[in-house]
Amino acid sequence: MMGNPYVTQADSQVGEFRRAAFFGGVYSNHLALAAALKLARSLRVDAVFALGDFGAFGPHPDRSVEILRGNGIISIQGNYEEALSQAAGDCRCGYVDPRDNHYARLSFDYTAMKTAAGHKAWMGTLPRNLRMTLGGQRVLCCHGSPRRINEFLWASSTSDAFLRKLLDDYQADLLLCTHTGLHWSRFLPAEGNGGRSARGIINVGALGRPANNGRTEVWFAVVERASGETKVEFVPVAYDHAKLASEMADEGLPPEFRATILTGWWTTCLEILPAKERAAGKF
Amino acid sequence: MPLDETPGCAAAAATRYPSAPMLGLETVWFQVAGSVCNLACAHCFISCSPSNRTHAMLDLAAVEAHLRDAEGLGVREYYFTGGEPFLNPEILAILDAALRYGPATVLTNGTLITAKRARELRALSDASSYSLDIRLSLDGFDAAGNDAIRGAGTFARILEAIGNLSSAGLNPVITVTEACTEAGDSRGRGRLLERLRALGLERPRLKVMPLLLLGAETDRTRGYAAGETLAGVALEEADAAALQCASGRMVTAEGVFVCPILIDSPEARMGATLAETLRPFPLRHRACHTCHAQGLNCRT
Ligand code: SF4
Ligand code: SF4
Ligand SMILES: [Fe+2]
Numbered sequence: 001m002m003g004n005p006y007v008t009q010a011d012s013q014v015g016e017f018r019r020a021a022f023f024g025g026v027y028s029n030h031l032a033l034a035a036a037l038k039l040a041r042s043l044r045v046d047a048v049f050a051l052g053d054f055g056a057f058g059p060h061p062d063r064s065v066e067i068l069r070g071n072g073i074i075s076i077q078g079n080y081e082e083a084l085s086q087a088a089g090d091c092r093c094g095y096v097d098p099r100d101n102h103y104a105r106l107s108f109d110y111t112a113m114k115t116a117a118g119h120k121a122w123m124g125t126l127p128r129n130l131r132m133t134l135g136g137q138r139v140l141c142c143h144g145s146p147r148r149i150n151e152f153l154w155a156s157s158t159s160d161a162f163l164r165k166l167l168d169d170y171q172a173d174l175l176l177c178t179h180t181g182l183h184w185s186r187f188l189p190a191e192g193n194g195g196r197s198a199r200g201i202i203n204v205g206a207l208g209r210p211a212n213n214g215r216t217e218v219w220f221a222v223v224e225r226a227s228g229e230t231k232v233e234f235v236p237v238a239y240d241h242a243k244l245a246s247e248m249a250d251e252g253l254p255p256e257f258r259a260t261i262l263t264g265w266w267t268t269c270l271e272i273l274p275a276k277e278r279a280a281g282k283f
Numbered sequence: 284m285p286l287d288e289t290p291g292c293a294a295a296a297a298t299r300y301p302s303a304p305m306l307g308l309e310t311v312w313f314q315v316a317g318s319v320c321n322l323a324c325a326h327c328f329i330s331c332s333p334s335n336r337t338h339a340m341l342d343l344a345a346v347e348a349h350l351r352d353a354e355g356l357g358v359r360e361y362y363f364t365g366g367e368p369f370l371n372p373e374i375l376a377i378l379d380a381a382l383r384y385g386p387a388t389v390l391t392n393g394t395l396i397t398a399k400r401a402r403e404l405r406a407l408s409d410a411s412s413y414s415l416d417i418r419l420s421l422d423g424f425d426a427a428g429n430d431a432i433r434g435a436g437t438f439a440r441i442l443e444a445i446g447n448l449s450s451a452g453l454n455p456v457i458t459v460t461e462a463c464t465e466a467g468d469s470r471g472r473g474r475l476l477e478r479l480r481a482l483g484l485e486r487p488r489l490k491v492m493p494l495l496l497l498g499a500e501t502d503r504t505r506g507y508a509a510g511e512t513l514a515g516v517a518l519e520e521a522d523a524a525a526l527q528c529a530s531g532r533m534v535t536a537e538g539v540f541v542c543p544i545l546i547d548s549p550e551a552r553m554g555a556t557l558a559e560t561l562r563p564f565p566l567r568h569r570a571c572h573t574c575h576a577q578g579l580n581c582r583t
Pocket of ligand 2: 526528529542543544545564566570571
């Protein structure tokens with residue numbers, strides 16, 4: 001590993017697993033997080049990981065953090081944790097459109113105000129990237145991408161060539177990320193024989209808001225390595241979304257956010273979507 | 284446009300300017316139409332026009348050769364520009380080829396996007412798992428504002444193209460330069476979005492771009508002032524990394540240039556192939572000042 005600028009001491013090594021659950025952005029959706037945790041345990045996973053962005057969008061940010069900390073969920077920083085722990089002025093979500101940034105600011109100001117100082121300090125102690133092995137495969141978990149915490153890796157704008165370079169640079173077989181809110185996975189074509197290789201990417205999606213598909217469930221990923229095969233299962237989580245929406249109303253969060261929770265369609269943060277992902281939504 | 288002509292020897296000048304690092308090639312631009320355009324806009328930073336033959340078109344074979352190189356270098360995405368890309372007779376085959384390697388964005392004035400062409404683009408988009416994004420430039424809310432910059436009758440033709448794309452189920456990103464001053468504030472934006480909805484775009488996408496004081500734009504407004512360079516500026520690592528030239532290159536028929544902005548500067552030609560250009564670039568040009576000051580980049 002010496003001499004490779006992409007592989008640093010700061011990456012946390014957490015050991016060997018066979019079957020694990022991975023949670024993407026929680027965005028303060030504590031009801032979905034509790035439901036997902038219960039579901040993950042019933043699916044007999046060895047461990048549960050959370051890939052950052054615990055706050056934003058939803059109500060009562062501390063409730064989600066308490067579930068994560070109280071249940072031994074192995075966590076890394078997202079752009080939210082980085083920003084909150086450094087007392088940054090904004091969420092560093094990486095949006096470029098003024099309307100998107102307006103809503104991002106509402107979320108961030110609310111979350112920063114409502115997150116306990118002790119939790120913010122804990123966020124500062126979390127690693128940015130996490131390495132493990134899953135049935136012998138080298139897995140690298142990150143928030144956006146391994147090189148940039150707020151990089152968006154969308155299915156339709158991540159070329160195979162770019163994915164291969166990330167895997168080579170960071171010496172990994174499997175890259176796990178979130179940040180976009182949409183779950184997807186892809187394995188690189190195998191050299192020569194036309195099938196798929198064991199190397200690829202899994203964007204584990206988000207628990208915080210639905211996947212812009214008109215369904216109210218949120219998603220996480222279960223990844224298993226068995227008999228030389230990597231299996232990825234995206235698990236829908238049904239939860240009391242009406243209750244979440246009413247908590248959001250009580251907290252004075254924007255009606256646009258509640259509409260997303262209640263309808264399954266994104267209403268904000270849309271301008272960053274590539275053509276295909278944008279076309280799949282309603283707004 | 285000459286580089287900033289600093290008196291004194293070249294070596295002294297080289298130490299005065301910061302350099303952009305090359306962090307890894309991510310974005311490759313293709314000047315598919317050369318400098319030929321069916322319009323001759325007053326703000327065009329490379330002064331494209333029907334008669335500007337400074338840069339030749341790229342043909343499919345050349346684009347494919349660069350795409351193969353780009354794949355080996357881990358390139359993430361491709362952009363196609365000109366001049367007007369739809370003047371290139373092979374443009375559909377070129378986009379089709381690119382969409383086998385990664386996502387493609389084409390920057391067009393839209394005036395050549397007929398209903399048939401819009402349907403062909405839709406078919407290309409459907410055939411790939413990567414996104415095909417169409418960026419269509421507009422310069423005002425009405426014919427009076429737009430046509431003053433882009434030429435008589437162009438507003439109506441651009442609107443027709445938007446309608447054609449929308450009927451084909453494609454949703455272009457409408458780019459508006461700051462020449463359209465109203466686009467800068469949120470009320471102006473709101474009006475423009477309403478207008479686009481009225482044209483049939485249910486989910487209008489809008490991006491406001493800063494202007495470069497180069498080419499024809501220097502006659503319309505002004506060129507760069509003497510102080511507007513990066514001379515003596517120490518770039519923060521994060522700011523340098525955000526520059527287009529830290530992760531992108533521009534392929535033209537005359538070779539590979541540092542970025543899409545400086546193709547009229549011979550000093551900005553870095554090699555014949557992409558692999559030859561993976562080195563830092565000294566930011567001596569005045570346009571570098573705009574890039575740095577405005578955070579100009581190509582993200583949607
Ligand atoms: S700005 Fe675009 S449409 Fe106008 S002349 Fe230049 S290339 Fe052509
Ligand atoms: S004009 Fe901008 S992109 Fe081009 S070399 Fe200068 S700073 Fe880089
Ligand atoms: Fe994020």
